[in-house]
Amino acid sequence: MSGQKILVTGGAGYIGSHACVELLQENYDVIVIDNLSNSKSESLTRVEKITAKSLTFIQADIRDKQALSDIFTTHDIYAVMHFAGLKAVGESCLQPIRYYQNNVYGTLVLTEVMEEFGVKKIIFSSSATVYGEPDTVKYSEDLPVYGATNPYGKSKAMIEEILKDLAQADTLSNASNPWEIILLRYFNPIGAHISGLIGEDPNGIPNNLIPYVSQVAVGKLEQLSVFGGDYPTIDGTGVRDYIHVVDLVKGHLRALDSLGSISGCKAYNLGAGKGYSVLEIIAAFERITGQTIPYEIVDRRTGDIAENYADPSLALRELSWQTEKKLDDMVADTWRWQSQNPNGYE
Ligand code: NAD
Numbered sequence: 261m262s263g264q265k266i267l268v269t270g271g272a273g274y275i276g277s278h279a280c281v282e283l284l285q286e287n288y289d290v291i292v293i294d295n296l297s298n299s300k301s302e303s304l305t306r307v308e309k310i311t312a313k314s315l316t317f318i319q320a321d322i323r324d325k326q327a328l329s330d331i332f333t334t335h336d337i338y339a340v341m342h343f344a345g346l347k348a349v350g351e352s353c354l355q356p357i358r359y360y361q362n363n364v365y366g367t368l369v370l371t372e373v374m375e376e377f378g379v380k381k382i383i384f385s386s387s388a389t390v391y392g393e394p395d396t397v398k399y400s401e402d403l404p405v406y407g408a409t410n411p412y413g414k415s416k417a418m419i420e421e422i423l424k425d426l427a428q429a430d431t432l433s434n435a436s437n438p439w440e441i442i443l444l445r446y447f448n449p450i451g452a453h454i455s456g457l458i459g460e461d462p463n464g465i466p467n468n469l470i471p472y473v474s475q476v477a478v479g480k481l482e483q484l485s486v487f488g489g490d491y492p493t494i495d496g497t498g499v500r501d502y503i504h505v506v507d508l509v510k511g512h513l514r515a516l517d518s519l520g521s522i523s524g525c526k527a528y529n530l531g532a533g534k535g536y537s538v539l540e541i542i543a544a545f546e547r548i549t550g551q552t553i554p555y556e557i558v559d560r561r562t563g564d565i566a567e568n569y570a571d572p573s574l575a576l577r578e579l580s581w582q583t584e585k586k587l588d589d590m591v592a593d594t595w596r597w598q599s600q601n602p603n604g605y606e
């Protein structure tokens with residue numbers, strides 16, 4: 261609702277910055293807390309440029325209880341969108357303590373302070389990775405969430421469990437101001453704001469497909485390694501459900517609308533419900549950018565699955581949300597951001 265204050269943790273990051281744009285455009289007041297461990301404050305300057313509105317930025321860590329308490333003392337926060345977290349799968353396998361410390365402990369400090377201040381509405385950035393490796397390729401929310409194969413994914417599953425317990429405790433005690441918690445399980449967010457001013461700005465060599473392909477297209481990287489050509493998929497390469505980041509953050513706005521009328525903890529998939537293979541992504545990039553994407557099919561990447569995509573029907577039924585953008589929009593918007601900002605925010 262217009263004028264309500266939303267605390268956005270991790271708001272300077274890729275998805276958080278796009279959420280700030282949508283929130284400001286829907287007339288919310290936005291307070292961002294971010295420690296800039298994986299982002300630059302320039303993203304927020306650009307958010308203000310896109311929207312011609314200002315936001316409040318506090319550079320701090322969500323594990324800093326005093327910093328969080330100061331925010332809740334100064335601002336009458338309606339709800340929290342919780343994006344802050346570390347997200348690199350490979351890194352999490354090498355630095356598990358850092359991942360659990362940042363993601364799980366960070367969420368504990370955040371929820372503790374929220375409870376102290378009686379602010380008990382939160383929308384959490386979860387991931388399809390919590391489903392692990394189920395026996396199906398189409399993931400619905402009722403699948404078990406105990407199969408994550410790496411510390412990053414496990415940290416998301418653990419946080420989901422913690423948040424479910426908070427809701428459960430309020431049900432048991434019949435609390436007068438119960439937790440309202442929405443877990444949003446993202447499939448593969450890609451794309452960028454249509455202005456080309458904000459987008460994904462990974463540090464170093466990207467691990468994920470789309471940033472890698474776009475850096476090949478812009479000439480920063482020489483060729484793409486396609487991880488596996490013998491999967492049981494349409495063309496042997498991995499299939500994923502890519503979702504435009506603007507569609508994704510619109511899902512958060514619809515989740516925000518539903519707070520106030522739900523109680524307890526609810527999980528929703530945010531995905532398009534359709535998968536594309538790596539070769540289909542390469543073909544789309546070549547068609548839209550006019551660049552050739554040199555690639556080589558190499559061995560499978562450890563931990564990868566063949567195929568997955570969302571069953572997004574619950575979000576449509578209960579949040580009145582579905583994706584609007586198509587693959588060509590995702591690629592064109594990624595390309596606009598990448599070609600206008602070949603070195604990201606630097
Ligand atoms: P990102 O790294 O661009 O953004 C995360 C932001 O959180 C960064 O700005 C970082 O500086 C900040 N941050 C990290 N730890 C912090 C801490 N302790 N205190 C304060 N700020 C902190 O990542 P993103 O792609 O925007 O992802 C946002 C959220 O969505 C993450 O929780 C991520 O795990 C989740 N998610 C992302 C994807 C994806 O493909 N991008 C998929 C599923 C889930």
Ligand code: UD1
Pocket residue numbers: 347349350387388389413448449467468469470472484485486487488497498499500538561562563564
């Ligand atoms: C990865 C993470 C997942 C995380 C998601 C979003 C792994 C195993 N999984 O998902 O937990 O939530 O990112 O950040 O890391 N590919 C190539 N060449 C590349 C890169 C990727 O062929 O250089 C292929 C992959 O094998 C896969 C597809 O492209 O089939 C998508 O890969 P990626 O973008 O890394 O996303 P996920 O593996 O789905």
